[in-house]
Amino acid sequence: MxxxxxxxxxxxxxxxxxxxxxxxxxxxxxxxxxxxxxxxxxxxxxxxxxxxxxxxxxxxxxxxxxxxxxxxxxxxxATLSVKQADDLFDLRLALEPLGARLAARHVTQPAVDLLRKILAMAQQDGARRSAQELSDLHTELHSKIFEMSRNDHLISVALPMVRRGQWLLLQHSSLKNPHAWDEHEPLIAAIEMGAEELAETTARAHVLSVRHRLMPRLTGTG
CATH class of the missing domain: 1.10.10.10 (Winged helix-like DNA-binding domain superfamily/Winged helix DNA-binding domain)
Structure with missing residues (x-):
């Protein structure tokens, strides 16, 4: 080291x-x-x-x-087995839709502006940023959504999960591809509108999409 x-x-x-x-x-x-x-x-x-x-x-x-x-x-x-990665996605499916719903319930414009700023940094400057910088931005964006929930119990459980997910993404995701960030746009839009059900549904679809892309790479089938 x-x-x-x-x-x-x-x-x-x-x-x-x-x-x-x-x-x-x-x-x-x-x-x-x-x-x-x-x-x-x-x-x-x-x-x-x-x-x-x-x-x-x-x-x-x-x-x-x-x-x-x-x-x-x-x-x-620690080592991250295929089962642990799959378990992590199960946890994300439980927590991220709830976090998005509560973020929409307690939305403020400054918080949304920050989400959009983080997303723009990743999309516009992604080519010149390192994988570490991009994974940090991804972690910051999802952490901020949970912080917007104003639910301290959820935040205490979710933030370690987000960091654990960062490790998985850094090893197996292509965050340098601008399209990897596109699914965050409708999520932020739903939160900004205060549309709780839409934000929840969009967050669930996002997690399922990422799971669909990443798990085959871990199992060697993709």
Whole structure:
């Protein structure tokens, strides 16, 4: 694992969150591979911090599904099996339509403007952005929709799911293709109109569409 030694560069976040973000980035970008062991002392040395924030960060990443922790064996980068990916889509089908419905119920124009700004950044500048930047935009867009729901319980469950989905998309999706973002346009439009049922239906159709495209790649049938 290589790092740039700046894990503690953001004074606005708790150190454990900064460390978790840095380790998450390494996993998402392939700097840390599925199954790779994550010794706390090694991570602490590489990131220039003590072992305690590393230990706390690994707990956060375990809850998000990026890390597996085994008794007496320590932590390692999680692997995403075909079943786990399929289970993730089942969870998305349950939560994303609800998030879209509630976002439409509590819609505000500034929130919609932000969604459209994120989408425009991906569609218009996608060719010059890295896969990591595009996956970050995708995560930001879907996270913002859940945040618009104003349901703290839903948000606490959904945001780790969105980050877990980012890992899957980064490995198997073509986010550089502008058409990969087209399905977000009717979703944002339904939310902007405050059309709860339409937003819910559109979100469900979007998840099903992504599932249809990605699962064959994971199973080797597409």
């Amino acid at each position: 290589e790092t740039n030694g700046d894990a503690v560069a953001d004074p606005q976040l708790p150190l454990r969150d900064v460390v978790a973000r840095r380790i998450r980035e390494l996993i998402l970008t392939g700097g840390l591979s599925p199954g790779e062991r994550l010794p706390e002392d090694h991570l602490a040395e590489q990131l220039g911090v003590s072992r305690n924030p590393v230990r706390e960060a690994l707990r956060t990443l375990e809850a998000e599904g990026f890390v597996q922790v085994f008794a007496r064996r320590g932590a390692s980068v």
